[in-house]
Amino acid sequence: MDSISYRAAGEERPTLRLRLLGGFLLTRESGGSRCGDEECGAEEHGAEEYGAEEHGAEEYGAEDFGSPSSGGAASADGSAHACPDGLVHSSLACPDDPSALGARGREPLEVPASGQQVLARLALCGAATRSALAGTLWPDATEARARASLRTAVWRLNGAGRALTDAREGVLSLSRRVRVDIQDLTAAAHHVLSGNALSATREPMRAAYQVLLCGRELLPGWQQDWVAFERERLHQLRLHALEALSARLVARRQYAPALEAALESIRADPLRESAHRAVVSVHLAEHNLTEAVRQYETFRELLLRELGVEPSGQFATMLRHALV
Numbered sequence: 473m474d475s476i477s478y479r480a481a482g483e484e485r486p487t488l489r490l491r492l493l494g495g496f497l498l499t500r501e502s503g504g505s506r507c508g509d510e511e512c513g514a515e516e517h518g519a520e521e522y523g524a525e526e527h528g529a530e531e532y533g534a535e536d537f538g539s540p541s542s543g544g545a546a547s548a549d550g551s552a553h554a555c556p557d558g559l560v561h562s563s564l565a566c567p568d569d570p571s572a573l574g575a576r577g578r579e580p581l582e583v584p585a586s587g588q589q590v591l592a593r594l595a596l597c598g599a600a601t602r603s604a605l606a607g608t609l610w611p612d613a614t615e616a617r618a619r620a621s622l623r624t625a626v627w628r629l630n631g632a633g634r635a636l637t638d639a640r641e642g643v644l645s646l647s648r649r650v651r652v653d654i655q656d657l658t659a660a661a662h663h664v665l666s667g668n669a670l671s672a673t674r675e676p677m678r679a680a681y682q683v684l685l686c687g688r689e690l691l692p693g694w695q696q697d698w699v700a701f702e703r704e705r706l707h708q709l710r711l712h713a714l715e716a717l718s719a720r721l722v723a724r725r726q727y728a729p730a731l732e733a734a735l736e737s738i739r740a741d742p743l744r745e746s747a748h749r750a751v752v753s754v755h756l757a758e759h760n761l762t763e764a765v766r767q768y769e770t771f772r773e774l775l776l777r778e779l780g781v782e783p784s785g786q787f788a789t790m791l792r793h794a795l796v
Contacts, residue, residue: 488635489578490595490652493706494688496588498635499578586625590644591635592691595652596702599645608698654690654706656683661713664720681729684713685736711737711744718750722757730754743778745771749787756794764791 491497583591589609594600600608606618613621626636626644635650646652660683663676687710690703714737721730734750741747748771755764768791772783782788 488581488647488650490591490635490646490650492592492595492691493653493657495692496583496592498581498583498591500581501578584625584628586621587629589696590622590625590629591646591650592694593698594636594644594646595650595654597698599640599643601642602644603642605644657687657706657710660684661709664713664717680713681717681733684710684717685733687740707740711741711747714740715746715750718754722754725757727754727758730757742774745775745783745787748783749790752787752791761795764794 487501489499489501491499586609590605593605593609602619602622603615606622607615609625610618610621629636635647637645637647639645660680663680664684687706690706691699714733718730718734718737721727721733731751731754734747734754737744737747737750748767751767752764755761755767768783768787771787775781775783
């Protein structure tokens with residue numbers, strides 16, 4: 473892989489994309505922007521701007537969603553089918569799929585292990601003083617040795633050090649030219665949970681749908697406490713957003729993508745009752761009573777086998793009322 477470097481000042485600068493979901497990966501986009509840190513701000517990172525310009529079908533690939541007017545046309549290979557809103561509900565091509573990086577004009581960049589920790593910590597927890605960052609990443613070392621390790625890590629980042637800024641003396645943070653995938657996940661989740669998704673236009677709805685279904689575990693294999701905390705936070709945020717998205721799509725009578733969102737929440741947490749209720753809600757909305765009962769019984773058997781408890785009375789009542 474190439475080393476990480478930037479061109480001379482004033483020339484076109486590539487954009488760096490940092491993936492933390494599913495594993496650490498830093499890539500450089502071949503087509504960059506000339507904007508500097510101050511100029512790139514909100515368009516790249518603002519959750520309020522979550523919509524067509526930032527997350528639309530062009531960025532993620534229009535073929536992943538289908539044309540808004542396609543009315544459910546399938547892709548050429550039949551692997552992805554669009555519902556009437558243009559949402560894809562199977563075989564999603566996730567934006568940071570390593571197999572698609574070359575086609576999307578991105579180069580994977582080599583980052584040493586210590587540099588990965590620096591970038592990941594700043595991406596997850598925000599700006600930090602050098603002393604605080606060193607103490608977090610090297611907790612068992614003396615302060616002097618931890619600070620020396622941080623200096624070495626930043627030096628080893630080489631050109632990727634340009635992904636860091638120290639605008640305030642002694643404080644390190646990610647440059648605004650770095651795009652982090654958890655920003656997309658968080659923005660999509662908040663967009664859905666805010667209730668705006670029901671009245672949203674197709675573009676942000678499609679973007680939120682794909683981002684949430686493509687979500688993966690944060691930095692699998694990393695054992696640090698600060699990673700474990702953020703991993704659980706993002707996991708819970710995504711689950712709540714998937715369930716809310718399923719409900720929004722049911723309200724739109726978009727049952728196929730609603731069911732896929734609900735099933736994805738079950739895949740992420742098989743013992744989560746609210747995820748199973750979301751699946752049953754889709755079946756009931758389609759008047760598929762047999763499938764609703766089957767889903768409930770499947771969950772009941774799983775819960776009894778794994779935990780020795782019954783589903784909640786709320787779940788049983790929900791199904792009982794539907795069968796009356």
